[in-house]
Amino acid sequence: MLSSSKIIELRKVLAERFPRQSATPSLCIPTGWAPLDSLLGGGLPKGAITQLLIPNISSGGAIVLHEIIEAMQELSRHVALIDGRDCFEPLADHPLLLWIRCNSVVQALKATDLLLRDGNLSLVILDFKESLEKELRKIPGSAWYRLQRITEENRNTLLAITRHPIVSSAQITISTSHRLLIDDLSRQRSDLVKFISLEITRSRTRQEYQYVS
Amino acid sequence: MYHNITGCFAVLYIPFYALQSARQKSILEKSALENRPLNQLSFEGIKTDIPALGERGNSDDMSFDLPAALLNSDGVHVLELNPAAEQAGIQPGMSTSQAIARAPGLLLYRRSPSNEQQLQQTLLQLVYRYSPLIEESAPGICTLDLKGKRIRKHQPWLRELLAQLRAIGFEAQAGTGPNPEIALQAAKIADPILEISGDSALLQSLAIESLEPSPFLLDILKSWGIRTLGAFTRLPREEIAERLGLEALSLWDRAAGRSAKVLQLVQPPETFEESIDFDQHLETLEPLLFILRRFLENLSLRIESVYLLIAELRLTLILDDGEKIVRILQIPVPTRDVETLFGIATQYLETLQATAPVTGFHLGVTPSRPANHQFDLFHGGLKDPNRFFQTLARLAALVGNEKVGIPKRIDTHKPDSLQMLIPKLSWSLTEVKTNVPPKTGPGLRRYRPGIIARVELNDGKPVLMHSSVISGRILEARGPWKLSGNWWDRARWETREWDIALDNGGIYRIAQRGTTLQDQWEVVGVYD
Numbered sequence: 001m002l003s004s005s006k007i008i009e010l011r012k013v014l015a016e017r018f019p020r021q022s023a024t025p026s027l028c029i030p031t032g033w034a035p036l037d038s039l040l041g042g043g044l045p046k047g048a049i050t051q052l053l054i055p056n057i058s059s060g061g062a063i064v065l066h067e068i069i070e071a072m073q074e075l076s077r078h079v080a081l082i083d084g085r086d087c088f089e090p091l092a093d094h095p096l097l098l099w100i101r102c103n104s105v106v107q108a109l110k111a112t113d114l115l116l117r118d119g120n121l122s123l124v125i126l127d128f129k130e131s132l133e134k135e136l137r138k139i140p141g142s143a144w145y146r147l148q149r150i151t152e153e154n155r156n157t158l159l160a161i162t163r164h165p166i167v168s169s170a171q172i173t174i175s176t177s178h179r180l181l182i183d184d185l186s187r188q189r190s191d192l193v194k195f196i197s198l199e200i201t202r203s204r205t206r207q208e209y210q211y212v213s
Numbered sequence: 214m215y216h217n218i219t220g221c222f223a224v225l226y227i228p229f230y231a232l233q234s235a236r237q238k239s240i241l242e243k244s245a246l247e248n249r250p251l252n253q254l255s256f257e258g259i260k261t262d263i264p265a266l267g268e269r270g271n272s273d274d275m276s277f278d279l280p281a282a283l284l285n286s287d288g289v290h291v292l293e294l295n296p297a298a299e300q301a302g303i304q305p306g307m308s309t310s311q312a313i314a315r316a317p318g319l320l321l322y323r324r325s326p327s328n329e330q331q332l333q334q335t336l337l338q339l340v341y342r343y344s345p346l347i348e349e350s351a352p353g354i355c356t357l358d359l360k361g362k363r364i365r366k367h368q369p370w371l372r373e374l375l376a377q378l379r380a381i382g383f384e385a386q387a388g389t390g391p392n393p394e395i396a397l398q399a400a401k402i403a404d405p406i407l408e409i410s411g412d413s414a415l416l417q418s419l420a421i422e423s424l425e426p427s428p429f430l431l432d433i434l435k436s437w438g439i440r441t442l443g444a445f446t447r448l449p450r451e452e453i454a455e456r457l458g459l460e461a462l463s464l465w466d467r468a469a470g471r472s473a474k475v476l477q478l479v480q481p482p483e484t485f486e487e488s489i490d491f492d493q494h495l496e497t498l499e500p501l502l503f504i505l506r507r508f509l510e511n512l513s514l515r516i517e518s519v520y521l522l523i524a525e526l527r528l529t530l531i532l533d534d535g536e537k538i539v540r541i542l543q544i545p546v547p548t549r550d551v552e553t554l555f556g557i558a559t560q561y562l563e564t565l566q567a568t569a570p571v572t573g574f575h576l577g578v579t580p581s582r583p584a585n586h587q588f589d590l591f592h593g594g595l596k597d598p599n600r601f602f603q604t605l606a607r608l609a610a611l612v613g614n615e616k617v618g619i620p621k622r623i624d625t626h627k628p629d630s631l632q633m634l635i636p637k638l639s640w641s642l643t644e645v646k647t648n649v650p651p652k653t654g655p656g657l658r659r660y661r662p663g664i665i666a667r668v669e670l671n672d673g674k675p676v677l678m679h680s681s682v683i684s685g686r687i688l689e690a691r692g693p694w695k696l697s698g699n700w701w702d703r704a705r706w707e708t709r710e711w712d713i714a715l716d717n718g719g720i721y722r723i724a725q726r727g728t729t730l731q732d733q734w735e736v737v738g739v740y741d
Contacts, residue, residue, distance in 0.1 A: 098618070100616065114607050115608070
């Protein structure tokens with residue numbers, strides 16, 4: 001059996017000999033929401049998956065989701081939200097939001113696959129925050145790599161929101177560990193946003209996750 | 214409508230037209246039933262073992278060099294033959310058994326007048342692209358007046374036209390000449406294109422019979438030793454008129470390329486339809502999809518010839534039990550792209566539940582002019598709206614129609630009152646109205662349906678909650694927030710909501726539906 005270092009070496013040789021056309025420098029898709037765009041240097045990376053990790057129960061994940069959707073509306077850009085457990089609560093009309101209300105993780109993954117392959121919408125958000133952990137753990141790693149390949153080919157972006165780090169093919173993982181208090185319910189959203197600090201917990205180059213795959 | 218003519222004419226001639234149209238239908242149906250890959254369905258020298266009726270024939274060669282015969286509609290007598298069948302000694306009018314006795318490998322096709330008529334329409338639509346002055350001279354023969362066509366070389370466009378006809382299953386020939394009769398003669402002897410100009414040696418060498426003089430006149434000319442048009446036109450015109458009269462004068466003019474014949478001009482039909490009645494009933498989807506693709510290719514070609522696009526597909530399936538399923542499919546962005554149209558139609562057919570085998574299939578399309586709209590620089594439009602709407606249909610099939618769309622809140626205070634709007638084509642150009650209410654507090658992730666819970670109260674306030682998913686001690690509770698509506702009708706609703714902080718760190722909204730303290734509690738959602 002070949003050692004892991006030999007396998008990595010072999011993959012590097014193959015990657016050099018058969019360069020992928022999609023390995024061109026990636027551009028960003030600006031979300032219009034300043035905290036996220038400034039953190040990522042312009043926006044979500046195009047042709048890649050970004051994982052937003054929100055481990056706490058009430059930690060401002062829905063605030064981030066609403067802020068991104070509203071900011072995309074202001075940029076007059078379409079956005080698709082694949083709701084893994086049909087739990088999104090619109091606070092206003094979102095005329096450029098396509099909302100897919102799924103009942104299971106499998107359904108949500110299929111819907112994501114369809115929308116990414118379609119290639120018409122540049123940003124697809126997959127919200128698994130409220131999905132059951134036991135269902136999420138059943139997602140094979142290959143499923144995430146398949147989605148990554150599709151985003152690469154179609155040059156669109158997938159933002160996956162989860163409680164646990166399950167997206168093995170994510171180029172960037174962002175996390176927030178904020179905790180909401182009951183007093184926050186009566187605060188202005190603009191004030192709440194200030195307390196939500198996002199940080200990049202993992203950032204891989206495209207080459208890295210290609211070798212892993 | 215009559216039109217006087219001089220100059221240059223082209224004739225498109227399909228030899229053995231009825232036989233070829235019957236053969237085309239037979240090939241299409243057989244190939245569909247055999248589920249032959251599409252890339253093998255070429256009418257150019259196709260090799261197949263289609264023996265036609267009753268599995269006659271033992272050859273696997275479908276080339277037209279094999280003896281083939283067209284039977285009348287009831288399949289009893291031979292109507293038309295190809296040269297190979299004639300050489301085998303078969304003659305029109307023979308019975309099927311007599312014909313088979315003379316050529317055991319004979320390919321037999323049953324005549325289909327409706328198919329012939331449909332193909333004649335196709336022919337007219339295709340040739341109309343090259344000249345607006347066209348005559349439907351006979352079944353399988355179209356004459357084009359090329360007056361005003363500045364192009365001197367006719368070979369390129371004639372080749373293009375013949376290629377289009379080959380694509381829909383016809384082997385055709387084309388000829389040009391100074392008048393319609395000579396052009397027709399040129400077409401009949403062409404391989405596959407022949408151009409005869411007014412002074413060409415070929416014109417001079419054509420047999421005098423090619424202009425179809427009356428038998429009386431032909432006898433006289435033959436007795437004079439006149440065999441070709443060249444020999445005839447060398448005789449003085451005036452003296453021919455004096456001796457043989459007006460018919461001979463007309464013949465002389467035609468032989469010299471000076472025809473005075475008028476074309477009976479026609480407009481091609483504006484209907485774009487294809488249909489087929491199956492000899493063998495279809496019970497699976499694959500053959501139908503095969504034929505659907507073929508029909509779409511034909512219709513797309515026809516629509517292209519009039520510079521239009523397809524805006525609507527009309528599918529009709531005739532079932533064995535007499536039922537007729539009709540479905541009209543709108544194309545979001547009119548197109549001629551066969552793959553797109555095929556995808557839209559396939560998506561419908563895949564979900565169709567038929568109660569009986571399919572005996573007939575009809576496909577009509579509605580043409581449309583190209584849309585005149587320009588996307589805004591600052592509005593992100595859909596790159597491929599047709600594909601997007603196909604994806605939308607697939608998503609609806611996956612999660613349900615009511616679970617996909619653009620969320621729109623209903624004007625009521627009742628919680629979770631939403632409607633899902635289906636995106637329209639104009640979605641890509643939607644103007645966003647910045648009418649956002651003041652934003653307070655975090656967002657709610659709503660459990661649909663709510664999680665049934667048992668809540669203990671102390672002094673009217675919730676202190677402990679237990680449910681199958683979320684349980685814990687309530688650290689702080691705010692409420693109740695009383696909401697009610699529709700008290701004037703049966704849709705009356707009433708709820709008392711509380712916001713609670715649980716000892717697991719979560720902030721939840723719980724509610725009690727109804728008016729009494731004994732009513733059921735549920736966890737509405739979690740603030741996040």
